[in-house]
Amino acid sequence: MDSRGNSGQGPLLILFCGLPGSGKTTIARQRARETGAIRFSTDEWMADLGVDFFDHIRDGLQARLDQLSKDLLERGQSVILEDGTWKREERERLRRLASELGAATEIHYFDIAIDELWRRLEIRNASPTFGTVPITRELLEECRLRLERPDDAELSLFHRTVVHR
Template sequence: MKLGNDTARRPQLIIFCGLPGSGKTTLARQLEQEIGAFRLNIDEWVAALGVDFWDDEFRHRLDRRLYEYGLKLLELGQSIILEDGTWTRAERDELREVARKLGATIEIHYFDLSFDELWRRLALRNATGAPDTVPITKEILEKCWRRFERPNKAELTQFDSSIIHT
């Protein structure tokens, strides 16, 4: 992966919007290789640091720190991928506003899968014990499903580009 300032193009902020099991990490890893963007994933950091996945206070502090780090990378001209789901409209609006101020282009990938498909994928992932992943029960997925603010067409048009994955 090549880091650095590429003055021939503007840095790109790629935001992933989706629930657990939707395929965010799989696609983010592909894009990381294809376009040389720096990928930020909280779950992988938590796993690498050996911290409890459900320590909300630590996750919040780490999230803020990685966000600041990502903004610094954008400021330096490095494209980044934020793959942690951006579940709320306010979160996506803030990211878009800050990235525009930094001169970055903003692309959103919205992962729009049914509850049943998400649960099918998570059950398989839980059974295999994939590394750097949070084990998600059906009850946790139900809570996530209720909290998730899905972007509508009007919101998606506010990004430089939007891709919907079904």
């Protein structure tokens, strides 16, 4: 693999779809090492800026990071968008954009049971690391209700799909 992460065939956009505690950051860091892709995590940027994770600037920051990732893809650099991409429309928009820019697409879908997610989050909440959002059980349930799970038809649109269970 070259620095674009795609055996010299152009840039690669790697998306993650999953709830908090599902393992997105761990796998994103691993894929960044394997591919040379630039990894974006809005939570880490918020922490770096010293801003509350739920501050209203999050949407503006997310829009700016989306533009930066687009600029990198246009220049042939592979990109990892670690944020959970919970909405089908968002995943489709990003997949189409990558296609228009000549980038291959990869999606990681984290299909983890809610009780397992909560078990992991309790451990994470007890010893938080930099850039991790504290998640309550109530917030996890709200997130679960907002997640639009990708079906097989959607997953088949990506060049590569990895489902984590």
